[in-house]
Amino acid sequence: DAGITQSPRHKVTETGTPVTLRCHQTENHRYMYWYRQDPGHGLRLIHYSYGVKDTDKGEVSDGYSVSRSKTEDFLLTLESATSSQTSVYFCAISDPLPSDGTDTQYFGPGTRLTVL
């Protein structure tokens, strides 16, 4: 597995509380992504980063914010957690090929978040 860790691995929280998930990589990859995985939906992109302090929204970004102050760390914050944000969250990293922009994404171990 690529050098990707996520913390915490499991979290239970209450509606309305803020939550921050951390993704840490040791591969020096330029791109980092946050996905959520829910039954029947596969993996859906929340936010991604293409460099330090460079981030953009994915398809399900409402209610989430991100920050990347260092190459190795990408944080996902739920400002006020809701029950609909109960999910498994995966971080991914990649380094696109200069030749055609294609890249292989490698996933972290995931964080299971439950919002009561």
Add this chain to the structure above:
Amino acid sequence: GENVEQHPSTLSVQEGDSAVIKCTYSDSASNYFPWYKQELGKRPQLIIDIRSNVGEKKDQRIAVTLNKTAKHFSLHITETQPEDSAVYFCAATFYTGTASKLTFGTGTRLQVTL
């Protein structure tokens, strides 16, 4: 944006038989198509990928085919074994100008029975 459809959602085969999973995509600009395998409680793991300038790629018992005209691609697993049981996801990548964004299919649960 890109839309990826994956079929079937569940597939049961006997050990030794072949399994085929099919995906279609909507964005003709997509140029990279990876397949991931996810075992229960684990992270998705890349098993094979194909780029748009290639029609077929094989790696031992696994092969992927791509038809750009029809905008569909398929995963073929031959001589299936119990350890092939997992959920398989296809994905298609399109480049936004700043990053390549993967859109995933909804997954196929493959069960290999003895």
